[in-house]
Amino acid sequence: MPTLVDTTANVIDVTTDVxxxxxxxxxxxxxxxxxxxxxxxxxxxELRDLEVKYSGHTAVREVDLDIxxxxxxxxxxxxxxxxxxxxxxxxxxxxxxxxxxxxxxVNYHGESLYGSKVDxxxxxxxxxxxxxxxxxxxxxxxxxxxxxxxxxGRKRSExxxxxxxxxxxxxxWDEVKDKLKNSGLSLSGGQQQRLCIARAxxxxxxxxxMDEPCSALDPIATxxxxxxxEELKSEFTIVIVTHNMQQAARTSDRxxxxxxxxxxxxxxxxRLVEYDVTEKLFTAPADARTEGYITGRFG
Amino acid sequence: xxxxxxxxxxxxxxxxxxxxxxxxxxxxxxxLTFLIALVxxxxxxxxxxxxGSKVISWSFLTDDLPFVDRLPGGGMGPAxxxxxxxxxxAALMAIPLGVLGGIYLNEYGGTRPLARLIRFLAEVxxxxxxxxxxxxxxxxxxxxxKEKTGFAGALALACLMLPxxxxxxxxxxxxxxxxxxxxxxALGSRRVRTIRTVVLPNAAAGIVSGALIAVARAAGETxxxxxxxxxxxxxxxxxxxxxxxxxxVQIFSNATSPFxxxxxxxxxxxxxxxxxxxxxxxxxxxxxxxFARRQAA
Numbered sequence: 001m002p003t004l005v006d007t008t009a010n011v012i013d014v015t016t017d018v019x020x021x022x023x024x025x026x027x028x029x030x031x032x033x034x035x036x037x038x039x040x041x042x043x044x045x046e047l048r049d050l051e052v053k054y055s056g057h058t059a060v061r062e063v064d065l066d067i068x069x070x071x072x073x074x075x076x077x078x079x080x081x082x083x084x085x086x087x088x089x090x091x092x093x094x095x096x097x098x099x100x101x102x103x104x105x106v107n108y109h110g111e112s113l114y115g116s117k118v119d120x121x122x123x124x125x126x127x128x129x130x131x132x133x134x135x136x137x138x139x140x141x142x143x144x145x146x147x148x149x150x151x152x153g154r155k156r157s158e159x160x161x162x163x164x165x166x167x168x169x170x171x172x173w174d175e176v177k178d179k180l181k182n183s184g185l186s187l188s189g190g191q192q193q194r195l196c197i198a199r200a201x202x203x204x205x206x207x208x209x210m211d212e213p214c215s216a217l218d219p220i221a222t223x224x225x226x227x228x229x230e231e232l233k234s235e236f237t238i239v240i241v242t243h244n245m246q247q248a249a250r251t252s253d254r255x256x257x258x259x260x261x262x263x264x265x266x267x268x269x270x271r272l273v274e275y276d277v278t279e280k281l282f283t284a285p286a287d288a289r290t291e292g293y294i295t296g297r298f299g
Numbered sequence: 300x301x302x303x304x305x306x307x308x309x310x311x312x313x314x315x316x317x318x319x320x321x322x323x324x325x326x327x328x329x330x331l332t333f334l335i336a337l338v339x340x341x342x343x344x345x346x347x348x349x350x351g352s353k354v355i356s357w358s359f360l361t362d363d364l365p366f367v368d369r370l371p372g373g374g375m376g377p378a379x380x381x382x383x384x385x386x387x388x389a390a391l392m393a394i395p396l397g398v399l400g401g402i403y404l405n406e407y408g409g410t411r412p413l414a415r416l417i418r419f420l421a422e423v424x425x426x427x428x429x430x431x432x433x434x435x436x437x438x439x440x441x442x443x444x445k446e447k448t449g450f451a452g453a454l455a456l457a458c459l460m461l462p463x464x465x466x467x468x469x470x471x472x473x474x475x476x477x478x479x480x481x482x483x484x485a486l487g488s489r490r491v492r493t494i495r496t497v498v499l500p501n502a503a504a505g506i507v508s509g510a511l512i513a514v515a516r517a518a519g520e521t522x523x524x525x526x527x528x529x530x531x532x533x534x535x536x537x538x539x540x541x542x543x544x545x546x547x548v549q550i551f552s553n554a555t556s557p558f559x560x561x562x563x564x565x566x567x568x569x570x571x572x573x574x575x576x577x578x579x580x581x582x583x584x585x586x587x588x589x590f591a592r593r594q595a596a
Contacts, residue, residue, distance in 0.1 A: 121487045121488065124487040125487030126487075131482065133478055139360035147488075198481075203486055
């Protein structure tokens with residue numbers, strides 16, 4: 001067995017505590033997709049031959065994948081396989097990383113995200129992001145949520161409705177409605193992450209990108225965020241990066257499996273191995289590498 | 300190597316005794332060095348308070364200096380006004396420039412050659428003796444305008460403060476977690492907005508206290524003022540016309556005077572200056588605590 005198996009085994013021990021044990025033949029139901037596989041999918045992202053370099057070194061290459069609206073798409077794979085790197089291409093977050101270079105095509109609703117006239121700030125207003133570590137601003141809970149709407153020039157009079165709506169959708173309103181003036185940092189880790197989700201939702205984005213949103217949270221907080229994703233799915237397109245295969249299996253409609261391979265120059269480069277309906281990828285993977293990775297969790 | 304018969308949690312006796320002794324000795328040495336370091340400080344404060352309190356009074360703080368050094372009485376009014384005026388003007392010039400410079404270095408410059416050069420120069424400038432700053436302004440400003448003014452002194456003090464403010468701002472901004480910047484950018488915020496609404500408020504405590512410490516440092520400086528502001532015995536509230544004076548300069552000139560009344564006035568001026576610097580330092584602490592509490596609340 002490769003060492004990957006051992007590392008993922010730990011993750012599974014934690015998540016089984018959530019009360020959603022997954023055995024070998026148990027897969028979350030995604031009946032809608034299974035019953036009508038020919039349903040017309042509205043594509044939000046089309047990635048073609050995507051490659052990302054950091055200071056000249058390729059981190060991930062040859063990524064082709066389509067992400068559909070109102071679906072949860074999960075990126076899974078071992079550390080260093082480039083899943084976060086690909087996610088950060090989707091809202092031009094790499095613009096902020098010195099030395100990062102995005103090559104290839106990323107289309108968003110048919111329009112190139114990296115076109116010369118595209119404004120990255122405008123892109124990020126439509127495509128929100130939730131980070132691995134909860135990162136509320138050191139401001140009040142209210143101001144955290146109001147930050148994005150203020151940027152978009154929403155009026156002050158609308159603000160309390162916007163904040164309440166966003167916090168409600170993030171399933172946090174009941175817990176914080178009496179302490180909106182408290183600092184966002186006074187909340188627990190799970191609450192902070194939901195605050196960050198509320199902050200992202202407050203700008204009414206089209207897509208929400210989640211970069212391992214539960215990796216810093218305990219199983220109960222993780223379960224709440226997963227429930228939340230399921231509810232948000234009807235309104236938003238969600239792309240989630242996760243280390244946790246069971247989280248991908250539980251929550252996502254489609255899953256992309258990435259892995260890192262050593263190229264001819266001896267450098268580790270991430271690649272997309274397989275992308276399919278989640279149920280199919282987890283029960284009947286087409287690629288032996290996918291199978292090796294996911295069966296590792298079953299011992 | 301595991302000891303036989305299960306884990307042994309107590310250390311063997313002889314080593315334990317040696318550790319106890321060395322612990323006591325080390326603690327004693329540390330306490331002693333601390334006390335030794337405290338002696339000059341405590342002695343200085345007590346002595347200045349003792350000597351200065353003889354002459355200090357409200358009129359000492361407001362009255363003009365006597366016509367000649369040997370006369371008793373009079374006050375340090377012109378020097379108090381001069382110190383506040385000159386230091387204030389220096390702060391007004393150095394703090395905005397320094398904070399903007401620090402923002403450039405950390406938020407825009409990064410590791411670019413220009414930013415590296417500026418960072419290096421700021422570091423070098425911090426180490427330049429303050430009298431060199433005075434000479435620089437003397438040759439550049441005083442010799443050209445043919446007049447010693449409070450403004451020339453303020454320029455010299457600003458030169459002294461600028462690198463301190465640049466460096467603390469740069470350092471404080473670099474402590475702001477990158478995740479906060481990313482969080483702001485991810486909501487569609489642009490750089491200027493992110494700096495203004497997320498980065499600066501987060502670093503404000505450090506920047507403000509750094510600036511106040513720079514002010515306190517400048518308020519006590521003598522050398523940059525010696526040949527830039529001249530000396531007067533009456534209050535001059537104009538920065539740009541006529542010579543001025545400051546507490547530090549008055550301490551220097553009165554303390555070196557052979558007349559006892561002048562020496563007393565020097566002690567009084569020293570106490571006044573210490574109190575002013577102390578107030579600035581306390582303010583720096585309060586500002587830091589205020590921001591820290593506001594963030595944690």
